[in-house]
Amino acid sequence: DAGVIQSPRHEVTEMGQEVTLRCKPISGHDYLFWYRQTMMRGLELLIYFNNNVPIDDSGMPEDRFSAKMPNASFSTLKIQPSEPRDSAVYFCASSLGGVLSYTFGSGTRLTVV
């Protein structure tokens, strides 16, 4: 199994530009999570899906952030417009119905200049 696959690994963009982060979960996993990690705030849950349906988006910082999961094998996190304070490492994780089976991707390091 290739694990959770995220792309791109690194993204540098200018303030005001749209950024799209992508995630392919492990086949068969029914939960998908988007986390953001910064030095100051640690690892924060942004949103999670169950069977492609958004369940809890209370962690999404503001309307500039949106996430979709059009099918069981693909999810996107979009930031529009991006701001320097969005600079962080964004992780996608998937699980099979339980907190013990979380598997994280390698993350996307986003820098907004």
Added chain:
Amino acid sequence: QKEVEQDPGPLSVPEGAIVSLNCTYSNSAFQYFMWYRQYSRKGPELLMYTYSSGNKEDGRFTAQVDKSSKYISLFIRDSQPSDSATYLCAMGIQGAQKLVFGQGTRLTINP
């Protein structure tokens, strides 16, 4: 106040030392207590977990949970340079899917 508090360190110890990492929490509903290890530029990986209270040992690693004090610990014996990483505690509730993470402690084991 954050639900889970963890000292971010950094913590630097010599090879062979015993390392103690700790977290406190405020939500008494937490039942799963987990430790993740994160190497540089990688995603976190589950190292150990404990359900409810008590101790759990796995090789050089021991996890302890004290629910009365809302305090969990991870001990690493005979620490090795390969243990150098960021260690994150995480907590969850049975039946719920979300994990709440601590800030992570950056640990360096010096040869």
